[in-house]
Amino acid sequence: MSFQAALTSENIQLTIPNDLAGSRLDAALAKLLPDYSRSRISSWIKDGGVLCNGKITTPKDKLIGGETVQVQIQESQENLAFEPETMDLDIVFEDDTVLVLNKPAGLVVHPAAGNWTGTLLNGLLAHCPELAQVPRAGIVHRLDKDTSGLMVVAKTLPAQLHLVNQLQNRTVKRIYRAVADGVVPFDGKIETLIGRDPHNRLKMAVVKFGGKEAITHVKVLERYHAHSYIECELETGRTHQIRVHMKEARHPLAGDPVYGNPRHVCSQPVKDAVKGLARQALHAYRLRFIHPKSGEEVAFETPIPADMYHLLSVLRLESGLHSSLSHEVEWQNQFEDDEDDWNEDDYDVQVVYVKD
Known part of the structure; x- marks a missing residue:
């Protein structure tokens, strides 16, 4: 297939070859301009950015061959x-x-x-x-x-x-810290299928069929009057996995604007702290992987950010617990001393099933 084309600035002028006679305009241009998708070319045509023999066209216009077509190239937002x-x-x-x-x-x-x-x-x-x-x-x-x-x-x-x-291969270890609504009763494993929410395609949900395997290990660090401070280790990495799993376990993350419970019963100071968080109380705390070049295992930690720490301080104070940073450091040191903490054989196992 051959055609004549000249590129001037962001405009392309070409002559439709005879072997494309009978083709739709958008289909023909997609063949002649393979760097651009047919859907994008169709949008250019609909926006008036394509002229055929000097006239505005539609994507489904049929060609007879020999037409002169001017295409105004529009950079996509993706590019x-x-x-x-x-x-x-x-x-x-x-x-x-x-x-x-x-x-x-x-x-x-x-x-x-x-x-x-x-x-x-x-x-x-x-x-x-x-x-x-x-x-x-x-x-x-x-x-x-x-x-x-x-x-x-x-x-x-x-x-x-x-x-x-x-x-x-699930050899990357990702551990999160979070504040969940309610008193999480025990450590465990949440194992479900996660897919698009059939009632809201913008959300994810635990589904009975068609989803992907999702496994989250949950460990309770501390319990308060109406909340819990937890660690979650991802065995899989599905979209919104921790947020969806904690909702399914009836302990959604505090402040979660999508999966949370804005009517969760708690004291006014805690409500104010959650509102001030203005996000889900979730932080990727620890990351461990094999270094691609050295082949050695490397691990990193980062402290709880100030907004989550403020919420924890309010929760600890209300519950009569120590609210200083030293308590958080004590937890971190205790966790580091026990490298087998995340051996699931040491846990009571909780499997969350889909409700009909």
């Missing part, structure tokens, strides 16, 4: 989104292979509808321009916008493949 943007990143560790950072709450990880700029990906491209050569700027896993904590980013393609394999 524009992959631009470097300087921002302050809390880098915990960095070498020539990987980068570990502490993501703040409120920062979107990857550009998408409604958030084409100001994302972590944009910041990573500014911090490390060579990430432009790695798919998704080296991002191998995500945190929800309003979840804070540790993430690992691959700086090379081999490192990215290595980390992705580790995630698939």
Whole structure:
């Protein structure tokens, strides 16, 4: 197939070859301009960005061959989104292979509808321009916008493949700390299928069929009057996994705007602290993986952020418990001294089933 085309600025002019006679305009242009999807070309036609013999057309117009077509190329938001943007990143560790950072709450990880700029990906491209050569700027896993904590980013393609394999083989250990509504009665394992909520496609839910296996290990660190401080280790990494699982266990995360219970009964000071959090009380606290280059296991921790710590302080004070940072450090040290804490054989096992 041959055609005549000339590129001037953002406009392409071409002549439709005779072997495309009878084709729809959008289908023909998709063949002649393979760098652009048919749906995108159709949107250009509908927006008046494509002229056929000088006239505005529709995507389904049939061609006879020999027409002169002018196409105004419009950069997609996706392409524009992959631009470097300087921002302050809390880098915990960095070498020539990987980068570990502490993501703040409120920062979107990857550009998408409604958030084409100001994302972590944009910041990573500014911090490390060579990430432009790695798919998704080296991002191998995500945190929800309003979840804070540790993430690992691959700086090379081999490192990215290595980390992705580790995630698939479940050798990356991700431990979160969270505040849940209610008094969680015991440690356990939540094992379900998670998929799109059949009643709201913008949410995830525990489903009976068609979902993906999701396993979360839950450990109670402390109990308060109407809340619990918990640790959650992900064995799998499904979208909104901890938030969905804790909702299914009838202990949704405090402050969760999607899966939480805004009418949870608690004292006014605690309500004010949860409202001030303005997000789900969830923090990716510990991250452990095999370094792609050295082959050695590396582990990182990051402290509970100030907003969650304030909520914990209010909860501890109300419950007559020590509310200082030293208590948190004591917990951390105790956890570090017991490397077998997350052996599921040591737990009472709780399997959450889907309710009819």
